[in-house]
Amino acid sequence: MDMSPSTIRPKLTARGVNVFYGDAQALNRVDLDIRAHEVTALIGPSGCGKSTFLRCLNRMNDLIEICRVDGDIRLDGEDVYDPAVDLVYLRARIGMVFQKPNPFPKSIYDNVAYGPKIHGLARSRAEMDDIVASSLERAGLWEEVKDRLDAPATGLSGGQQQRLCIARAIAVRPEVILMDEPCSSLDPIATARIEALMDELKQNFTIVIVTHSMQQAARVSQRTAFFHLGDLVEVGDTDTVFTQPVDPRTESYISGRIG
């Protein structure tokens, strides 16, 4: 295992994070480090707070009016919740892939070019072509779509659409990619391709994935965090969590027991 300091240094740190939806508390004082260039899996039963936590990391919860977040979340040491933070820029640094593929009703090319255009990442058409091609390549979709870049994205299969959304996310050169159950609407082959992709992408990005599939967490992640009723119960190396969990609640959940 690579134990060099660069992989250990946390990319994101969360300290004492509380989240409330109105009066209901969804997360209780969560402390969690997300290491750079690793896949961190967040697991737990429905309503445990794992997606809520994920959405705190790039302030997606700001969009929900009754949602209140307190505590400290830092990206490379910078306060994510600092009022001076430019949200568009923050979400370019911390991209997101959702449960259902949500391509824009545009061409394949325009889907990928959309972000770089907004952020002014390309100075010419040729540069934009490069960004689109390399993003699609990294997302493992290039070979399948290179001859029909002008075709509507909605004509792609579900798995292809999800890889397109990954290409769209990485086109703006994020540092972190958040994935909220990215494979839950995909068949096993498309799922395997996305999982293999995560393994490659972690060399360039830091990935945090919320998943309901324990096997998926075991296959793709290096660290696993188990949430239960708004508490972060246990976090550790994935191989330890799945062979020798410390907390009985983790044990019950991952081994499918009525806990």
Added chain:
Amino acid sequence: MNDRAEHIYKTFDEELRQLDNRLAEMGGLVEAQLAGAVEALRRGNTELAEQVVARDKEIDALDIEIDLFSVRLVALRQPVAADLRTIFAAIRISSDLERIGDMAKNIARRTHAVSSFPPLATTASIASMARVVQTMIKQVLDAWTARDTEAAADVFARDAEVDQHYASLFRELLTYMMEDPRNIGPCTHLLFVAKNLERVGDHTTNIAEQIDYAVLGTRSTERETHDPTNTHIPAAEG
């Protein structure tokens, strides 16, 4: 099984119970085989010895059955944590039990050869060594059923006793052989029997280790299975 909450898939609980039942059945058979082998040897009962040799096939068949059943469980249930450790421990325990069965068979096979010589006082020492080993097997099987790591630790402690028995038998047999070369035949057979019993003790401690692994997830680094006679091999006396 133990006081853990039940699985949402009740059939998985049922399958884990089946695995335990199979191991318990195999353990009981192994205990009976070893008792039979020692009894046959002590009394020179070649008929009983043949029965023991023949029944070893049943142990082998159970070992294969447990093995295949466990592989199936891993493939179909994708167990993790304590469930996963329990299944792997069961596979290893089954193979240790199978080896103990082989030892019993080997001991039984020597009955015929040993009974053709005049009886030696040593057979009593063999019997008392066998008693220690049989107690260890019983203890370790009970400890597995109860997933009792403290009881498993007791089994470890007893293995030293087995080693002492073995060392003293070794010296005893050497003395007989030096006394009268006609003793060399039976004594060599009895030496093998003692060695087999000593190996049974080692397999029993392997099983004790698996109880630790299943319950706690810890594996002690391979304990030295030292042969106490290694340092005792006497130089030829003039």
